[in-house]
Amino acid sequence: MYRRDYILGLIEKAAVAVYKVAAARRNAQFEEAMALLNQAMKQLLGMNSKLIGALSVKDLLAMFSQDGGIDQGKVLAAGDLLHAEASVWKEAGNETAARQTALKCVEMLLTAMELDARSELKNEFDERLNHALDMAGRAPKSAELLEKLIPYCNEAGKLADAEDVLFQWLDELEKSGQWERRLKAIDEGIRMCEQWLQLDEGKISAGGLSSAEIHSTLQDLIKMKANSQT
Template sequence: MFQRDYFMRMIEQMSVVVGQVMGLRRERKQEEALLVIDELLDREFRLNAKLIRSLSDRDLIAMMTRNGIVETANVYAIARLLKEEGDLHEELQRPESSYPSRLKSLHLFIRLALLDAPSVLKTPTEEAFELLADLKGYELPAETKQLLLEWHEAERRYDLAENVLYELMEDDVLTKADADDFYSRLLLLPEESLEAGGLPRDEIIDGRRQLYA
């Protein structure tokens, strides 16, 4: 009951904050909106934006884990506030600040999706895809691509997973053996799952064959 009450309170609080930020954005008061975000982070989590930027997504997840259970509502709140922060910096024409906020937010939302965390304002997957669209013009780090590969495969978007796989091979991060393992995993799945994931069995077999052509 306590966890449910806390989760509902977080949904209500996030709705209020996001509404407040959006209102300030409409009034072109982005700097004030950034202060609202900083104040909430400090009040709710005792973390300021500077500290959050210095911590990895893994560190933030670890900090929000109690007795082996990730407090997903808290992680969602931090991820969403970073997303809003990124949007505000973008409107202020500060790509050097917008990019890291959005990238860290993306990592956190993907990790929430992998944890099958419940929705707060949107599902973690919806939030992550919106951030990917925002980051479309950037070359993403290898660490991000590896996380994307894991996420796409876990959520059965096998065609997208294959695309990221080949990017990582071009970056010399993954090898042909890694790709072979990926295809081998997929070949264990039923045809209907592969079709739904956009990568039919014949394409998998062909892709695997081309690795060693």
């Protein structure tokens, strides 16, 4: 397991690089900003931005792993640098590249949390995930990413977000013809709604829903299940 002081040290170095990138971005010096990011990625992560962009999240995390453990310092630093890159793309007017970079950041962080969850780093991961999700906005997400997002939103108490992601996931599974998986996803959604109805009204309201809305969603899912089985 990597020591916390090492992890925080990498985060601090990434923060220095992000500050320099932000200064260049504010002055519309986008090429300089990207050059600074590329330099920081090579120094802190051992690979340039082009390689990071080309690797799948699975392969990227493999590059961040050693002796069976993920270097969460590099994951968090990469999260900061990828968010900075997405911000540069957005300021430069390339919304597509900005959202793609943000989505990769989201998938990387969620997958790293699944593979090597540590409660002491939860706040650091949550902060970066929220930034990346805001940057990604309503950009289309893969079924695999949506599946990872649902438990994250649910565990964070973001009930309305979990509900929204659930229906996006069901749509993606329908588009790809994954009917058996879609039926299982509907069952998962039904169980989730039933669990929500056991919460007190304060937690339900804090999650962005009401009991009436949850009941309505539950009925919609039950109808979907019935239609899927006919």
